[in-house]
Amino acid sequence: MKFDSVMIGGGLAGLVCGIRLAEAGQRCAIVSAGQSALHFSSGSLDLLCALPDGTPVETPPTALDALSRLAPAHPYSLMGADVVLAHAQEAERLLARSGLQLTGSYRENHLRITPLGTRRSTWLSPDEIPTLPLNAPLPWKRILVAGIEGFLDFQPHLVASSLEEQGASTETTELTLPALDQLRNNPSEFRAVNIARVLDIEENLALLAEELNQLTQNADVVFMPACIGLEHPDALANLRSRIRCPLLLLPTLPPSVLGMRMHHLLRRRFQQLGGTIMPGDAVLKAEIHDGRITGIYTRNHTDIPLRASNVLLASGSFFSNGLHAGFDAIREPVLGLDVTPAPPRSQWSVPEFFAPQPYLQAGVTTDGALRPTLNGVKLRNLYVAGAVLAGFDPIQQGCGAGVSVITALHAAQHILAQTEDVR
Ligand SMILES: Cc1cc2nc3c(=O)[nH]c(=O)nc-3n(C[C@H](O)[C@H](O)[C@H](O)COP(=O)(O)OP(=O)(O)OC[C@H]3O[C@@H](n4cnc5c(N)ncnc54)[C@H](O)[C@@H]3O)c2cc1C
Known part of the structure; x- marks a missing residue:
């Protein structure tokens, strides 16, 4: 089975990248093992609500320089402020094209009322909340x-x-x-x-x-x-x-109607653009030749590989099995990509329940084009997006969905540019 691009993971990052590539005319497939974080989410999307030192962020565009000083390994810092803001605008348009009626703007956060009646800052919210x-x-x-x-x-x-x-x-x-x-x-x-x-x-x-x-x-x-x-x-x-x-x-406790509806609408948009979804299937391994992924093997397609010019890894964090924590190491289980060097296990978490937990910043390391390494060597046709990435804390910094959609669009931009170069 041949595609222009294959996405490993059908959560927010895999779907957004797939939609963008399919809109540009690519033949795409998304392999997705199970439910994504969207099924459990509030339905609101966070862009950047606080800096790593705890300073609240009101206007994300004015906070990105400080973020890159305080967190140089954050995906936003790797991509650069101008790129992040351009993708944030594009994300708002793409979500609207997918039928999502959201309120909010990347220019300024707003407050949403939570299931406990408290207020929480965010980027985009379903317009009925x-x-x-x-x-x-x-x-x-x-x-x-x-x-x-x-x-x-x-x-x-x-x-x-x-x-x-x-x-x-x-x-x-x-x-x-x-x-x-x-x-x-x-x-x-x-x-x-x-x-x-x-x-x-x-x-x-x-x-x-x-x-x-x-x-x-x-x-x-x-x-x-x-x-x-x-x-x-x-x-x-x-x-x-x-x-x-x-x-x-x-919003209620999970499963979340608002998050699931977002998932349905994005999936429908991808399929209407001709994208193929393989739900309930899981990528088990990849064949690599000469610095490129040449075949992807899944649980359901056994020995028939999926072949694609470009591959996106968007398999989520620990919650979705995109990262595994062993006794003394954290690893990315599908391709064995290089991840952030793990400190001793005793430093993975801190005893204060509400304090930022260091393990949340673990993940796959990449360059500014979201290209990872395998044993120190770059794979030329592989990109990484979303919660599997290293360098950010979606809870303390309130940036989970923003990182997923913005890195997904950045990966799509690089894939499309690479396709142009080949032509
Ligand atoms: C419970 C929870 C609630 C959250 N709520 C919010 C919120 O309200 N607002 C917000 O801004 N952020 C929230 N976040 C942060 C969240 O990480 C992002 O918002 C975003 O949805 C993550 O998307 P993703 O596509 O990167 O990863 P995920 O949503 O985790 O999707 C990864 C997908 O990859 C699949 N997968 C994994 N391994 C394989 C494989 N080998 N082969 C094929 N498929 C595979 C998984 O089954 C999953 O479907 C929440 C996170 C969690 C865990």
């Missing part, structure tokens, strides 16, 4: 926080008490929604994604609208868990058109 400008007071005075009876992944009282601390007056309620009774009988199945599959059905949506209309008389806005609009993106607009009060959705 509550957001506000940095340093602004809550724009809602009377908020009704509506949970769903028996649904434990969203606690309206916790949300309400955080919102009260921020000056809002709140009420809480629990929607009864008899249409969910069958799911309620099996608590382990009573999760956001399964609830959305029921509520997206037109007749159930009508009943939900009726129940909400009875409860929202005194509220300026109602906050509900994000359990709508998984497979029917119009479901929320449909519900909103039937209720008197503005409705916003809060």
